[in-house]
Amino acid sequence: MVDTRQRLIDGAIEAIRTQGLTGATARTIAATAGVNQALVFYHFGSVHDLLKAACLAATRARVEPFARRLDGVDDLRGLLAVGRALHDEEHARGNVMVLAQMLAGAQADPRVADAAAEALRLWIGPIEHVLARLLADSPVADALDIPGLARAVGAAFIGIELYDGVDPDGARSALDALDRMAVLIEVIDDLGPVARRALRGKVRRSAR
Amino acid sequence: MVDTRQRLIDGAIEAIRTQGLTGATARTIAATAGVNQALVFYHFGSVHDLLKAACLAATRARVEPFARRLDGVDDLRGLLAVGRALHDEEHARGNVMVLAQMLAGAQADPRVADAAAEALRLWIGPIEHVLARLLADSPVADALDIPGLARAVGAAFIGIELYDGVDPDGARSALDALDRMAVLIEVIDDLGPVARRALRGKVRRSAR
DNA sequence: GTCTATAGAGGGATAGAC
DNA sequence: GTCTATCCCTCTATAGAC
Numbered sequence: 001m002v003d004t005r006q007r008l009i010d011g012a013i014e015a016i017r018t019q020g021l022t023g024a025t026a027r028t029i030a031a032t033a034g035v036n037q038a039l040v041f042y043h044f045g046s047v048h049d050l051l052k053a054a055c056l057a058a059t060r061a062r063v064e065p066f067a068r069r070l071d072g073v074d075d076l077r078g079l080l081a082v083g084r085a086l087h088d089e090e091h092a093r094g095n096v097m098v099l100a101q102m103l104a105g106a107q108a109d110p111r112v113a114d115a116a117a118e119a120l121r122l123w124i125g126p127i128e129h130v131l132a133r134l135l136a137d138s139p140v141a142d143a144l145d146i147p148g149l150a151r152a153v154g155a156a157f158i159g160i161e162l163y164d165g166v167d168p169d170g171a172r173s174a175l176d177a178l179d180r181m182a183v184l185i186e187v188i189d190d191l192g193p194v195a196r197r198a199l200r201g202k203v204r205r206s207a208r
Numbered sequence: 209m210v211d212t213r214q215r216l217i218d219g220a221i222e223a224i225r226t227q228g229l230t231g232a233t234a235r236t237i238a239a240t241a242g243v244n245q246a247l248v249f250y251h252f253g254s255v256h257d258l259l260k261a262a263c264l265a266a267t268r269a270r271v272e273p274f275a276r277r278l279d280g281v282d283d284l285r286g287l288l289a290v291g292r293a294l295h296d297e298e299h300a301r302g303n304v305m306v307l308a309q310m311l312a313g314a315q316a317d318p319r320v321a322d323a324a325a326e327a328l329r330l331w332i333g334p335i336e337h338v339l340a341r342l343l344a345d346s347p348v349a350d351a352l353d354i355p356g357l358a359r360a361v362g363a364a365f366i367g368i369e370l371y372d373g374v375d376p377d378g379a380r381s382a383l384d385a386l387d388r389m390a391v392l393i394e395v396i397d398d399l400g401p402v403a404r405r406a407l408r409g410k411v412r413r414s415a416r
Numbered sequence: 417g418t419c420t421a422t423a424g425a426g427g428g429a430t431a432g433a434c
Numbered sequence: 435g436t437c438t439a440t441c442c443c444t445c446t447a448t449a450g451a452c
Contacts, residue, residue, distance in 0.1 A: 004435080020316030022230050025427060036437055041429060043435090097315060100370070104312030107305060107373040108228030117374035124378075143392045148385025151371065151378045156360065159367030162308070163359065165315040166325035170332075170359050177356025184351045187410045188396065195403050202395045212417080233445060244419060249447060251417095 005043050007033040012054035017094035021101040024051065052115035055102045058095050059119040067126035076134055076189070080182040084175060087157065096161040099123075103158060124154040138189060139200040213251050215241040220262035225302035229309040232259065260323035263310045266303050267327040275334035284342055284397070288390040292383060295365065304369040307331075311366060332362040346397060347408040 011033025015024040026047050030037040044050035066086060073079050090096045099119050106113035128150035135141040164171035191199065219241025223232040234255050238245040252258035274294060281287045298304045307327050314321035336358035343349040372379035399407065 018316065020313060022313065023316055026429085027427075037428095038430085038438085039436065047428070101312055101315070103370040103374060104309055105228060105230065107309070107370070108226065108231055113374050120371065120374065120378075140392055143388055143395070145381065145385040145388050148381035148383075149389075152364065152368070152382035152385050155367035155371040155379070155382055156364040157367065158370055159363035159365065160360070162311040162315070162366060163328065163363040166311060166321050166328065170328075171363070173353065173356035174360035174363055175356075177353040177360050180351055180353050181357075183414045184348055184411065187351070187407060187414055190410065191403075191406070195399075195406065198399070198403065199395060202398065203392065206391045206395055234447085235445075245446095246420085246448085247418070255446070 004033075004035055004039055007035055008040060008043060008050060009054045009057050011035075012050050013058050013094065013098055016051070016054070016098045016101050021051070021105040048109075048111045051102070052112055055098055055112075055115050055119050058098055059122050062090065062093070062095050063122045063126065066123075067129075070126050070130040073130060073134070076185050077182045079130060079134060080179055083153075083157075084179065087160070087175065091161065091164065096157065097165075100158050100161050120154060120158075123157075124150050127153055139191075139196050139203065140185075140188065142200065143203040143206065212241075212243055212247055215243055216248060216251060216258060217262045217265050219243075220258050221266050221302065221306055224259070224262070224306045224309050229259070229313040232309075256317075256319045259310070260320055263306055263320075263323050263327050266306055267330050270298065270301070270303050271330045271334065274331075275337075278334050278338040281338060281342070284393050285390045287338060287342060288387055291361075291365075292387065295368070295383065299369065299372065304365060305373075308366050308369050328362060328366075331365075332358050335361055347404050347411060348393070348396065350408070351411040351414065 008029065011029045011031075012024060014032050015029045019028060024047075026040040027037050029047070029050065030040055040047060040050055044053060066082075069082050069086075070079070073082055087096070099116065102112055102116040102119065106116040128147055131150055131153075132146050135144065135146065160171050160174055163174065188199070216237065219237045219239075220232060222240050223237045227236060232255075234248040235245050237255070237258065238248055248255060248258055252261060274290075277290055277294075278287070281290055295304070307324065310320055310324040310327065314324040336355055339358055339361075340354050343352065343354065368379050368382055371382065396407070
């Protein structure tokens, strides 16, 4: 017999994934988890607190292996390959959708806002870390704001996940377009030393 | 006495904006609109149909002036300036949030999915159009997938709007980072003709 | 077209037996 | 810790008076 707390957390994730935040009620969660409905309140006090716990638990469990994979990346195309693989895996598991639903719900409900913000931060941290490492000695680094860029990447992933739900073909073409931008960045990185220096100078002059 | 249909549509938008899709019930919408609750069903048949109508009406009203402003843009930084201004205005009006909420709700409710997809398409169309025009003779055009890029941009806006709800500072830094990327692209566009040709060649060879 | 009243379903949460 | 039973609330939607 598995731990009931864990079953409820798993049930909450599955309920959000398949029925959205609106459909994740104490009754549907308990049914998905195969436990009694009253146990939601015994173990978590309220549905909102269970949802918060589920969102954070799911995120923490997935971010750690993701961060480890990012440590093995040593160029931008590799980073995008991991990002694309991550999107496919997490989409299948439904974790990005859980976060997206929490973010949507958080807009009007401060009770889940802090958990959603924390989960998003957990994803963005490793992205920021790897971007800083990869771009450290690129001529473009001076023109970029790495922490902000990491946040933009995280937000874009959420948006694409939502897009995927209403138009899978459109979402796929958006991801393909980002893949192709990687080629562009690689080309810039592969410019000869003369062009590289010129680029660096221009970036320095413009970046204020 | 204003048209009741229009009051209900405005009320629905305001209700979604301030209370999320979950809080946009027949009662709260009618209260916001200042009309009787039963009129939701008399005029629209169901709450879902009202939400769909409201989402499409709000989107159509805003996309047209947006498209006109894009016609006046003639470089990438100008495009990003319009994008940033648009984000600020629509954020204040709440239209992006309405779309984000509809997209989140659509994941588990096919009844609103088609309206959400259509509204997203309405935004993406002008973006694709202006990107194609601006990048037509850029050396980077060959490496990019314009339709996919437009979809990525639209999705990113949705994600940043949701991010804004839980962490306004983080969302602002994400937008600032995109502004700074515009500098980078401008620098590439301003490279001398020799470097430009070299870049174009490299892009051609890589883009397959 | 607009109103009141209400049916019928489903939600959060609690009491209390086991 | 787990269960049944239940309270009280809000929701969609409709019936029917005006």
